[in-house]
Structure formats: structure tokens, C-alpha cells
Amino acid sequence: MRVAAQGGYLTPRRRRRLRETLVAIASIGVTLLGLVALTFFIGRMLPLDPVIKIVGENAPQAAYDRVYRELGLDQPLIVQFLGYLKSAVTLDLGNSLTSGRPVLEDIGRVFPATIELATVAMVIGTGLGVPLGVLSAMYANSWIDHVVRTVCLIGYSAPNFWLGLMGLMIFYAGLGWVSGPGRIDFVYEYGFEQRTGLLLIDTIMAGNWDAFRNAVSHIVLPAAILAFSAMTYISRMTRSFMAAQLTQEYIITARVKGLSWRRTVWRHAFRNIAVQVLTVIALSYAFLLEGAVLTETVFAWPGFGRYLTSALLAGDMNAVVGCTLIIGIIFVTINLICDVLYRVLDPRTR
Amino acid sequence: MDDMHQHGFRGWLAAPVPASAAQARAQQIWLGCKRFAANRSALAGLVFLLLLVIVAWLAPLIAPYNPFQQSLSARLTPPSAAHWFGTDELGRDILSRIIYGTRITLYIAVLTAGIVAPVGLIVGTIAGYFGGWIDLVLMRIVDVFLAFPSLILALAFVTALGPGIENAVIALSLAAWPPIARLARAETLTIRKSDYVAAMRMQGASHLRIIWSDVIPMCLPSVVVRVTLNMAIVILTAAGLGFLGLGAQPPSPEWGAMLSTGREFMMNAWWVAAMPGIAILLTSLAVNLAGDGLRDVLDPRHD
Numbered sequence: 001m002r003v004a005a006q007g008g009y010l011t012p013r014r015r016r017r018l019r020e021t022l023v024a025i026a027s028i029g030v031t032l033l034g035l036v037a038l039t040f041f042i043g044r045m046l047p048l049d050p051v052i053k054i055v056g057e058n059a060p061q062a063a064y065d066r067v068y069r070e071l072g073l074d075q076p077l078i079v080q081f082l083g084y085l086k087s088a089v090t091l092d093l094g095n096s097l098t099s100g101r102p103v104l105e106d107i108g109r110v111f112p113a114t115i116e117l118a119t120v121a122m123v124i125g126t127g128l129g130v131p132l133g134v135l136s137a138m139y140a141n142s143w144i145d146h147v148v149r150t151v152c153l154i155g156y157s158a159p160n161f162w163l164g165l166m167g168l169m170i171f172y173a174g175l176g177w178v179s180g181p182g183r184i185d186f187v188y189e190y191g192f193e194q195r196t197g198l199l200l201i202d203t204i205m206a207g208n209w210d211a212f213r214n215a216v217s218h219i220v221l222p223a224a225i226l227a228f229s230a231m232t233y234i235s236r237m238t239r240s241f242m243a244a245q246l247t248q249e250y251i252i253t254a255r256v257k258g259l260s261w262r263r264t265v266w267r268h269a270f271r272n273i274a275v276q277v278l279t280v281i282a283l284s285y286a287f288l289l290e291g292a293v294l295t296e297t298v299f300a301w302p303g304f305g306r307y308l309t310s311a312l313l314a315g316d317m318n319a320v321v322g323c324t325l326i327i328g329i330i331f332v333t334i335n336l337i338c339d340v341l342y343r344v345l346d347p348r349t350r
Numbered sequence: 351m352d353d354m355h356q357h358g359f360r361g362w363l364a365a366p367v368p369a370s371a372a373q374a375r376a377q378q379i380w381l382g383c384k385r386f387a388a389n390r391s392a393l394a395g396l397v398f399l400l401l402l403v404i405v406a407w408l409a410p411l412i413a414p415y416n417p418f419q420q421s422l423s424a425r426l427t428p429p430s431a432a433h434w435f436g437t438d439e440l441g442r443d444i445l446s447r448i449i450y451g452t453r454i455t456l457y458i459a460v461l462t463a464g465i466v467a468p469v470g471l472i473v474g475t476i477a478g479y480f481g482g483w484i485d486l487v488l489m490r491i492v493d494v495f496l497a498f499p500s501l502i503l504a505l506a507f508v509t510a511l512g513p514g515i516e517n518a519v520i521a522l523s524l525a526a527w528p529p530i531a532r533l534a535r536a537e538t539l540t541i542r543k544s545d546y547v548a549a550m551r552m553q554g555a556s557h558l559r560i561i562w563s564d565v566i567p568m569c570l571p572s573v574v575v576r577v578t579l580n581m582a583i584v585i586l587t588a589a590g591l592g593f594l595g596l597g598a599q600p601p602s603p604e605w606g607a608m609l610s611t612g613r614e615f616m617m618n619a620w621w622v623a624a625m626p627g628i629a630i631l632l633t634s635l636a637v638n639l640a641g642d643g644l645r646d647v648l649d650p651r652h653d
Contacts (some may be wrong), residue, residue, distance in 0.1 A: 027490070027493075030490050030493075031490065031493045031494055031497055034490060034491065034493070034494030034497075035494055035497050035498075037494075038494055038495070038498075039506070042506050042507060042510045043510070153635065153638060153639075154631070154635065156582070156638070157582060157586075157631055157634040157635040157637075157638050158627075158630075158631045158634075159586050159589050159590065159593075159606075159609075159627060159630050159631065159634075161590060161593055161609070162589075162609060162623070162627035162630065162631070165609070165612075165613060165616060165623050165627070166623075166624065166627065168616070169616055169617070169620055169623070169624075173616075173617050286499070287499065289499070290499030290500075290501050290502055293501060293502065293505070294501075294590050294593065294594070297593075297594065298613075308502075308505070309505075309594055312505055312509045312594070312596065313594070313595065313596075315509065317509070317510075320505075320506055320509050321506070323502075324498065324502055324503075324506045327498060327499065327502050328497045328498050331497050331498065331499065332497050335497075
């Protein structure tokens with residue numbers, strides 16, 4: 001910004017950076033355009049006839065033709081695409097064919113549930129994953145390392161929807177430690193005002209502690225299952241970042257100076273991997289949104305994932321395409337944030 | 351030193367100076383096998399996968415029951431001597447269904463690998479070798495595909511194509527090729543500047559020939575490792591599609607689909623959902639173990 005405002009301020013280095021930034025922005029623009037094109041293509045591959053979906057099998061030919069024109073299907077493909085592009089840019093994703101409401105409105109309504117679940121999962125996953133990854137690298141080939149690596153191996157080999165089912169069976173049906181599917185028991189559902197849509201926060205704001213405890217008992221299990229997959233990813237990456245740092249010479253220097261191993265690792269090496277770990281955490285947040293699709297189905301969690309799967313099963317193409325587009329945009333944005341974080345926080349990239 | 355005095359095939363494999371290109375290659379493969387076999391967990395993974403192949407191949411001989419045979423008098427019976435893994439809600443033997451299910455899982459994984467590896471290799475090597483606008487265009491396409499989480503992309507494609515195993519394979523392949531292409535491109539970028547490629551070009555070799563005979567063989571090891579490791583993800587995603595009812599359709603004994611019917615009876619018949627899940631877990635674990643071992647052998651730069 002400052003560079004653009006002060007014209008004579010463009011040193012060659014700044015000019016290069018400005019150009020890099022512009023290229024990055026342009027390539028993100030192209031990616032987003034491609035995203036829209038891909039979802040358009042997916043929407044057009046549909047074997048079902050969207051007109052029949054609206055007017056029904058036995059509609060007279062006149063009604064069929066009218067809806068056919070209304071949907072713009074008589075236009076050339078490129079005109080249809082431009083129309084789709086325009087509606088994508090203005091985030092007008094059309095109406096859901098099942099609920100009848102605008103897709104964006106539907107997504108806005110279900111999204112807080114997913115954000116809440118993914119955030120709790122990420123906090124747990126990070127809280128466990130980072131220390132375990134560091135410990136694993138710190139005591140490489142010790143029993144801690146082997147345990148962590150085995151747990152991670154199982155974590156990324158296990159289907160998380162199955163873990164969810166087993167968790168429900170053991171901790172809900174068997175032991176009764178947690179509440180079952182859903183976000184909150186029906187009794188509490190209208191006992192407080194839903195201001196943010198995040199039930200944990202809403203119940204606290206309303207001071208309704210019974211409802212809060214109930215919401216916690218509902219979220220614990222799905223969040224733990226999601227956190228497990230996030231944890232395996234985060235700790236695996238942390239371990240390999242840390243292992244790379246520990247071969248550096250400054251580590252030996254610090255040790256020769258008499259610093260304890262623990263202090264060397266946490267004070268010296270960890271600072272150097274902090275930015276990398278941060279970007280991994282951000283990326284794992286994006287993957288949590290993906291993992292939520294199956295987990296939400298298992299736990300009847302009324303979030304984005306369940307909205308998407310029910311749209312999939314109903315053949316509601318507007319909703320499917322809309323959800324896919326939104327997820328794509330979120331993914332690109334998170335990647336962009338990671339990139340920026342990297343540039344801003346890591347002095348080595350300057 | 352003893353090896354030098356060995357005779358016969360072993361001696362030929364251990365000869366300190368190979369006499370022919372074929373011998374050198376055989377020695378390399380032999381060393382690789384030895385390194386792989388020294389890694390016990392990788393070996394265990396490979397043995398398990400081989401077992402799966404045999405089980406899938408001989409399914410009619412191994413399976414104790416017909417996987418589609420319903421027996422309403424034996425509904426939801428717990429694991430016993432007659433039914434090791436119990437029976438499902440229609441009285442079908444779960445062990446037999448899992449045994450037949452290996453065919454579907456292997457079919458999906460192998461077919462997807464067979465599509466993804468060549469497509470990724472071709473796109474990646476062409477982009478990396480020619481560079482310029484070809485690279486730019488191809489990599490933008492890859493970026494677009496990578497902008498979606500693979501499950502979401504596979505879900506969207508499978509909805510558009512309609513449910514079924516073949517469509518699931520297409521959808522999984524569409525979602526899985528971009529990382530391979532990106533990897534092949536990165537490898538190609540380091541190879542295309544090398545002297546032997548320049549030498550080939552000066553000898554008048556065409557671009558296609560250089561890509562085919564010099565670039566692709568050099569990319570193969572890392573691509574094979576990556577595709578193998580990705581198969582674990584493909585197996586999990588395929589099971590997820592089946593679980594959502596978008597993959598193989600009932601009564602097909604696909605593991606993910608079995609899990610989703612087992613879900614309804616989970617609370618009083620744990621085995622219906624537990625058993626197929628364990629099968630999925632063990633298979634993807636075996637792929638991961640074998641893939642890690644393969645990486646240690648083929649991709650020495652890693653770690």
C-alpha cells in the first residue's frame with residue numbers, strides 16, 4: 001500500500017516485491033476463476049435433467065420449455081458460464097432445490113456449527129500434536145518416539161467415520177460418559193438466545209450453565225475424533241521440522257555452551273520451526289472442514305458437512321455446487337493466509 | 351569379502367563389479383529388496399497386502415459362506431465358531447462378505463493407481479520439461495484441483511456422475527492426480543537441466559523421446575512411492591463414499607457400505623459395524639507401512 005502511494009519510493013527491491021505480489025494476486029485470481037469453471041462443469045455433468053427436477057415427470061411440454069428457458073439452458077454454453085460466473089462473484093448461488101431457500105443463506109445458517117466443531121478440534125489437536133511432535137523428535141528412536149509414531153500411523157490409517165461410530169458405541173451407548181448425536185439436547189435448545197450460533201459461547205453469554213454442560217458433552221466426542229486426525233498430521237509435521245532443526249550446528253553450539261537439551265530444543269529450535277508449525281496448523285484447519293463431512297454425518301451434527309451430504313443424496317445440484325465453491329474459496333483463502341504468514345513472520349524469507 | 355567367492359546366482363548378484371547393464375540392474379533390485387526386507391514393519395505391510403491379493407483371488411474357496419446368502423433365522427448373531435465375525439441384519443456371514451469385499455477394495459485402489467500415475471506423470475513431466483506457458487496453463491489446472499479437499503471433489507464428481515464403483519474410481523482419480531503431477535513436475539525441473547539430457551538433445555533426440563526415455567524413468571521412483579502412499583487415502587475415501595451411499599451399491603459387500611448399514615444396528619450388534627472398519631484400518635495401515643518402506647528404498651533423498 002505504502003509503495004503504491006509514494007511513487008518515487010520504488011527501489012528495485014521493492015519493485016521486485018511488488019511484482020511478486022501482483023503475480024501472486026493474479027495467480028490466485030486465475031485459480032478462483034478455474035474454481036468457478038470447475039464447479040460449473042461439475043454442475044453441467046449432471047445426468048439428471050434439472051428441468052424435470054423442477055416441473056416433474058409428467059409436466060406438459062409448454063411448462064417444460066418455459067422452465068428450460070428460465071434456467072437459461074437454451075443459451076450457448078459460454079453465455080451460461082458468464083451468467084454463472086456473475087452469480088458466483090456476487091455469491092448468488094441460487095436456491096436450494098430441496099429447502100427452497102437461497103443456498104448461501106442455508107450455508108450461513110449451518111456454518112457456525114461446523115466452525116465450532118472444527119475450532120474445538122483444532123485446539124485439542126494442536127495442544128496435543130505440537131508437544132508430541134517435539135518430544136518425538138527430541139527423543140528420536142526412544143520409546144516416546146515409537147509410541148507417538150505408532151499412534152500417528154494408526155491415526156492416518158483409520159477411517160475417522162468408523163472411529164466416530166466406535167466412539168459412540170463405547171463412550172455413549174456403553175459407558176454413558178458423553179451425550180449422543182446432535183449438538184444439544186432438545187430440552188435446552190430454546191433455553192437461551194442464539195446470538196453467534198456457536199452454542200458454547202451462546203450458552204455462556206446466556207449464563208445457562210446446564211445448557212453449556214450439555215453442549216460440551218455433545219461436542220466432546222466428535223471434536224476428539226476430528227482432533228485425533230488433526231493431531232496425527234500436526235505432530236508428524238512438527239516432528240520432521242524439528243528433526244531437521246536438530247541437525248543444525250547452532251544446536252551443537254548451544255549444547256557445548258552447556259544449555260540443557262530441553263532448553264535447547266524449546267528455546268532455540270522451537271522458535272525456528274514456529275512459523276512452519278503455524279502454517280501446518282492453519283492447513284489442518286482446512287482439512288478439518290473436509291473431515292467434518294463424514295464426522296458430521298456420523299454424529300448428526302447439523303453443520304456444513306451434513307448439509308452437503310444431504311444435498312448430495314437428494315441430487316440438489318445448486319447446493320452441492322455452492323458448497324463445493326465455498327469450500328474451494330475457504331481452502332484458497334487459508335492457503336493464502338499461510339503464505340502471507342510465512343512471508344510476514346519468517347525473517348528468512350525476506 | 352566372502353561374497354566375492356560365491357558362485358552361481360547369488361555370486362552373480364553380489365559381484366563387486368557388474369559385467370553388464372542387466373547385471374547392474376539386477377544387483378540394484380536385489381539390494382533394494384534386501385533393504386526393504388530389513389525393515390520389518392514394511393515387510394509386514396507387504397505380506398499383509400499379498401495376503402489380501404490371495405484372499406481376493408481365492409475368495410470363493412476361502413469364504414465359508416455365500417456373501418449374498420440371507421438367512422433370516424440367523425440375523426445379527428454375535429461372533430461364534432460358525433460365524434467368526436457374526437452375521438448382519440439379513441443373516442449374511444460378515445467374514446465372507448469382508449473376504450469378497452477385498453476384491454472391491456483392491457479393484458478400486460489398483461484401478462485408481464493405474465489411472466492416476468500415468469496421468470500425473472504425463473502432465474507433470476510435460477509441464478516441467480517444456481516450461482513456459484505450457485507449464486503455466488497445466489499448473490494452473492493442477493492448482494484449481496488442489497484448491498478442493500479431495501473428499502469434497504470426489505463427492506461432487508460422484509454426485510454428478512451418479513453412484514457406482516466405476517464412477518467412484520473416476521471421481522477418486524480426478525481428485526488424486528494433481529499432487530502426482532506436481533511431484534513429477536518438480537522432479538522434471540531438476541532433471542531437464544542435467545548434462546545427459548543435453549547430450550541426448552545434441553544427438554538429435556526428439557522431445558518426446560527424451561521425456562519417455564530419460565525424464566520419466568527418473569521420476570518413477572518418487573512417483574511410485576507417492577502413489578503407493580496415496581492409495582491409503584484412496585482406500586479411506588472410497589470407504590467414505592461407500593459409507594455415504596455414493597460408492598458401491600448394496601448388496602455389494604463393499605466395506606464402507608457394510609459399515610453404513612451396520613450403523614443402524616450398532617447399539618445392539620457392535621460387530622456389524624466394527625468388523626468392516628477393522629478391515630479398512632488394517633488395509634490402509636498395511637499400505638502405509640509398505641509405502642514407507644518403499645520410500646526408504648527408492649527415495650534416499652527423503653529424510
